[in-house]
Amino acid sequence: MSDRAAHLNSLPDDLHSAANALAVDALIRRLRAYYPDMSGFTAVSMTGRGRDFLHHLVHTRIGGLLPAVLSFNDYRSHRIAEATGRTAVPEDEAFLHFHALRCREEGRSLPPADTQRLLSFLTTLAEFSVTIDELRALDRIGPEQFERIDWFFATMEAFRARLATGGLFYPPFEATRFADLTPGDGEFFIGLPLMTPGNERFFSRIPKDRLFVDAPLFGPNMPIEPPDYETALSLVRRIGIAERRHDGELPGFTELAERAALPTLLAREIDTFLRNYGSDREQLFIVPLDEKLSFYLWEFLFRPLGGQVNFAPWLPFTHFAAAQRLREGIRDGKGLAAMRRDLVSELTTRWNELDEADHSAFEGGITLCDELDRLRALMPFTENEWLPLAEHFIAVKKLRLRGRRDAPIQVVGLGDATGVPYARTVILPMNSDIFPRRPFSGPYLNLIHLPRIYRTQYEADDLALRQFLSFGRTAHIAALYDQANGDAPSAHFSFLATEFGQRMVKRRMVPAALRGPAGSLVIENTDELKERLRRHTWSFSSLKNFFTCPCRFILEDMEAVKPPSCFEDKDSTNLLIGEFLHRFFAELKEHRPAVLHWQELFDTRWESDEDLRMKLPDQAVRKAIVQSHLADIAAWEKETGRSILFSDEVTEAELELSAPFGGGRYRLKGRIDRLQRDGDQTLITDLKYKEKKTYAEKDRLVDRLEKTDVFDDRFQLLIYAYLALQNKRATPGLLDAAHLFLRPRMRGDYEGHLAKEDLDACDATMEGIAGRLDALLALERFTPNFRADGCSYCPYKALCLKPDLYQTIGRPGGHPW
Numbered sequence: 162m163s164d165r166a167a168h169l170n171s172l173p174d175d176l177h178s179a180a181n182a183l184a185v186d187a188l189i190r191r192l193r194a195y196y197p198d199m200s201g202f203t204a205v206s207m208t209g210r211g212r213d214f215l216h217h218l219v220h221t222r223i224g225g226l227l228p229a230v231l232s233f234n235d236y237r238s239h240r241i242a243e244a245t246g247r248t249a250v251p252e253d254e255a256f257l258h259f260h261a262l263r264c265r266e267e268g269r270s271l272p273p274a275d276t277q278r279l280l281s282f283l284t285t286l287a288e289f290s291v292t293i294d295e296l297r298a299l300d301r302i303g304p305e306q307f308e309r310i311d312w313f314f315a316t317m318e319a320f321r322a323r324l325a326t327g328g329l330f331y332p333p334f335e336a337t338r339f340a341d342l343t344p345g346d347g348e349f350f351i352g353l354p355l356m357t358p359g360n361e362r363f364f365s366r367i368p369k370d371r372l373f374v375d376a377p378l379f380g381p382n383m384p385i386e387p388p389d390y391e392t393a394l395s396l397v398r399r400i401g402i403a404e405r406r407h408d409g410e411l412p413g414f415t416e417l418a419e420r421a422a423l424p425t426l427l428a429r430e431i432d433t434f435l436r437n438y439g440s441d442r443e444q445l446f447i448v449p450l451d452e453k454l455s456f457y458l459w460e461f462l463f464r465p466l467g468g469q470v471n472f473a474p475w476l477p478f479t480h481f482a483a484a485q486r487l488r489e490g491i492r493d494g495k496g497l498a499a500m501r502r503d504l505v506s507e508l509t510t511r512w513n514e515l516d517e518a519d520h521s522a523f524e525g526g527i528t529l530c531d532e533l534d535r536l537r538a539l540m541p542f543t544e545n546e547w548l549p550l551a552e553h554f555i556a557v558k559k560l561r562l563r564g565r566r567d568a569p570i571q572v573v574g575l576g577d578a579t580g581v582p583y584a585r586t587v588i589l590p591m592n593s594d595i596f597p598r599r600p601f602s603g604p605y606l607n608l609i610h611l612p613r614i615y616r617t618q619y620e621a622d623d624l625a626l627r628q629f630l631s632f633g634r635t636a637h638i639a640a641l642y643d644q645a646n647g648d649a650p651s652a653h654f655s656f657l658a659t660e661f662g663q664r665m666v667k668r669r670m671v672p673a674a675l676r677g678p679a680g681s682l683v684i685e686n687t688d689e690l691k692e693r694l695r696r697h698t699w700s701f702s703s704l705k706n707f708f709t710c711p712c713r714f715i716l717e718d719m720e721a722v723k724p725p726s727c728f729e730d731k732d733s734t735n736l737l738i739g740e741f742l743h744r745f746f747a748e749l750k751e752h753r754p755a756v757l758h759w760q761e762l763f764d765t766r767w768e769s770d771e772d773l774r775m776k777l778p779d780q781a782v783r784k785a786i787v788q789s790h791l792a793d794i795a796a797w798e799k800e801t802g803r804s805i806l807f808s809d810e811v812t813e814a815e816l817e818l819s820a821p822f823g824g825g826r827y828r829l830k831g832r833i834d835r836l837q838r839d840g841d842q843t844l845i846t847d848l849k850y851k852e853k854k855t856y857a858e859k860d861r862l863v864d865r866l867e868k869t870d871v872f873d874d875r876f877q878l879l880i881y882a883y884l885a886l887q888n889k890r891a892t893p894g895l896l897d898a899a900h901l902f903l904r905p906r907m908r909g910d911y912e913g914h915l916a917k918e919d920l921d922a923c924d925a926t927m928e929g930i931a932g933r934l935d936a937l938l939a940l941e942r943f944t945p946n947f948r949a950d951g952c953s954y955c956p957y958k959a960l961c962l963k964p965d966l967y968q969t970i971g972r973p974g975g976h977p978w
């Protein structure tokens with residue numbers, strides 16, 4: 162499928178070339194013509210949730226002043242707002258207004274789920290421009306039902322009028338107004354919206370040179386002319402966009418016998434893919450079609466893959482502990498402010514033991530408290546009416562995890578991946594009523610009554626699938642014939658297999674039971690290993706690893722064993738920011754006075770930092786946070802006259818030094834962040850993007866050498882002091898060393914100095930360190946130290962056979978690290 166010299170049918174010439182190009186590439190080429198200032202343009206993603214991917218591609222592939230990137234819904238609301246002079250009401254507020262209207266009309270409290278059903282039914286009527294006359298004229302509608310039909314439309318009108326008096330409108334109910342609008346200058350459109358009558362009218366006015374649509378892929382057996390059954394080919398021909406006929410490796414079609422086989426099939430696909438993951442960094446796209454599977458797959462398959470996977474589908478909030486806490490709190494009549502405080506405190510205390518999805522759920526819970534507070538203030542609901550509403554908002558809330566777009570495995574919805582080429586995709590399960598989706602069914606309005614609604618949705622789903630197939634090289638499509646649950650493959654699945662001339666293969670896949678390995682690691686301290694350890698140049702971090710867990714040190718530093726890829730953690734946010742700050746402050750040394758120039762330099766360096774842009778998904782928010790910490794420190798230094806972080810007395814930055822210790826038996830190295838003058842002293846500073854850690858006054862380093870579980874950060878300063886003195890970068894008695902904490906718990910609490918007694922005992926402590934090395938090197942073998950500081954986050958658990966590898970705190974079956 163990668164060969165884009167596609168075998169095309171008899172299309173007009175301009176559509177031939179369009180079929181071979183990715184729409185997003187064509188759009189980016191077009192925008193580049195206006196580089197560097199594209200801020201006057203708007204790119205509208207017309208397809209489902211494709212806006213996020215489009216935004217990512219535009220922002221990562223073009224620099225300069227970028228265009229606005231809008232979803233189709235936002236664009237439509239914005240245009241209707243311009244035309245009516247009113248403001249679009251957000252979905253949650255619209256629901257509240259509608260619910261209030263119904264409760265007042267009926268004179269009683271109604272179940273919110275009932276309001277939700279009615280609102281979505283009326284939305285379908287409005288989106289598909291269904292009229293009263295059309296409904297009344299349907300077969301099997303008798304005069305006794307006219308009254309109910311009239312009520313639907315009267316309710317819709319009453320709702321519109323209620324909103325209009327407040328200067329508001331609900332976008333789906335104004336769909337026909339949008340139909341009469343014309344695309345503005347400087348607006349580019351990518352993809353297709355659901356072709357409701359209103360959207361199709363607007364779509365027909367988009368000039369061809371401002372429309373970018375990916376050509377869908379059809380199999381070799383698809384008839385040249387659109388067949389009688391529903392297919393995207395009819396849509397493509399009707400609106401005149403390019404199409405492709407298949408010319409590459411044919412997709413595979415698998416029929417599975419049971420639900421449990423779905424993760425097994427995915428696990429095999431992932432395993433094969435990661436084994437062959439090469440330098441071309443082509444990705445595997447997995448498209449779970451059944452929303453109900455998302456949480457299950459996340460929990461048991463994708464979460465353990467850590468940074469290898471970007472998981473884009475929504476997860477239901479209600480499956481998480483934060484949602485349960487919120488719901489119980491609301492039922493017990495606890496105030497929102499108190500619940501918010503509890504969630505913040507639980508998130509902060511348990512941060513390290515919670516995983517990414519739990520973080521997201523707690524953050525979602527905290528935001529929901531604010532949202533509920535805001536919504537509650539909008540309308541005067543009684544306590545009895547409000548309680549079910551609050552529970553409704555908890556029940557419908559969904560979470561989105563943040564991941565890296567460059568991760569090898571991308572789990573997405575069909576609409577998410579517009580324009581991203583990939584090596585392979587696995588799409589599943591293509592079952593009845595899951596894909597294509599279950600036909601809409603409401604009162605008087607279903608497949609039989611109004612087939613045009615069914616056809617439009619079917620064509621949209623079929624088109625999305627075929628466009629997605631055209632982005633990649635190979636595909637595997639699976640369905641389930643689950644007799645226990647009565648799930649059969651969809652007819653669409655069989656049609657596709659026939660169209661691509663492939664046989665459906667029935668597979669029986671039984672998941673293998675997981676058995677944790679037994680035993681524990683023992684590393685023999687051979688003469689060769691002893692010699693290598695003796696010759697090693699030690700640093701603070703290697704000493705820390707060796708003293709706390711020699712096995713980890715040997716695996717990591719001596720043997721350079723690469724942990725299994727699923728244990729590799731993605732770069733943590735704080736680590737990335739910390740590394741950036743080191744680079745930034747090293748450079749700031751040349752920009753004096755630092756306190757005046759730092760803002761501008763920070764801004765430029767952050768914006769141009771490739772690492773932050775690629776690896777920090779919320780980098781704009783992070784930037785604001787880091788900037789505010791630094792601004793606070795700068796302001797404090799100005800107020801107090803104690804210039805230390807923004808000092809202009811920095812003489813050296815990122816200074817690499819080495820020296821012998823232990824009477825020449827060992828060698829030591831280190832990289833000192835900064836040497837700066839502080840009065841008549843030389844001050845060694847080490848920057849830490851974290852909170853200050855305090856130590857007991859009487860706690861001396863020289864007495865801590867025998868502690869086997871920790872080797873705290875003060876040893877780092879001591880080692881730097883030793884290196885500075887040995888290299889004549891400082892004078893004994895005129896030396897000080899401190900960590901500078903850039904994320905302080907309290908304003909002004911930035912410095913953590915090495916105690917004078919520890920500095921005075923520098924040589925004795927270094928001698929003690931050499932003695933401890935002697936003792937360790939004399940051992941016959943090394944065994945893991947499961948109590949080591951940092952053991953919980955060590956990526957070598959699977960190799961040292963840590964006993965609780967397959968358990969996590971408070972969550973059996975959760976991720977093992």
Ligand code: SF4
Nearest residue numbers: 710945946952955961
């Ligand atoms: S997991 Fe713990 S015991 Fe095992 S190597 Fe890592 S630090 Fe050592």
